[in-house]
Amino acid sequence: MASGAEEFVEADNAEAIITRIEHKSRKIESLLKQSKPVEALKTALEGSPPKTRDERCKSANWIVVHRALMAIKDVDALFSSLDPEYYDILMK
Incomplete structure (x- = not known):
């Protein structure tokens, strides 16, 4: 029965993560409209x-990151100016 409880917690966490990603997506769209890629x-x-096994979370987050990346015209300049912490997250 414990494994069922773990799956339930993972599902709850996944829903919370998806909600945060949706909120982040709206903020990103607003920044893109302001020409702040x-x-x-x-x-x-x-x-x-965070490390989650839920593919929906991974996919939803990638869509948000990809949308922001596609708005950047000079990717080389971006990579050279990006803080190491952001670069590490992007590469993961």
Whole structure:
């Protein structure tokens, strides 16, 4: 019965993570409309889901990060100016 409880907790956590990602997505869209793509990417990378096995969380977070990345015209300049912590998150 313990394994069923663990799955339930994981599902609850997944729903909470998805909700946070949706909120983050709205903030990113707002930053992109203000022509602030670098801030949008940093926002996308901040608070990336903790190690979760839930594929929905991983996929939803990737969509948000990808959306911010695609708005950046000069990716080389971005990578050279990105703080190491953000670069590490992006590479993971």
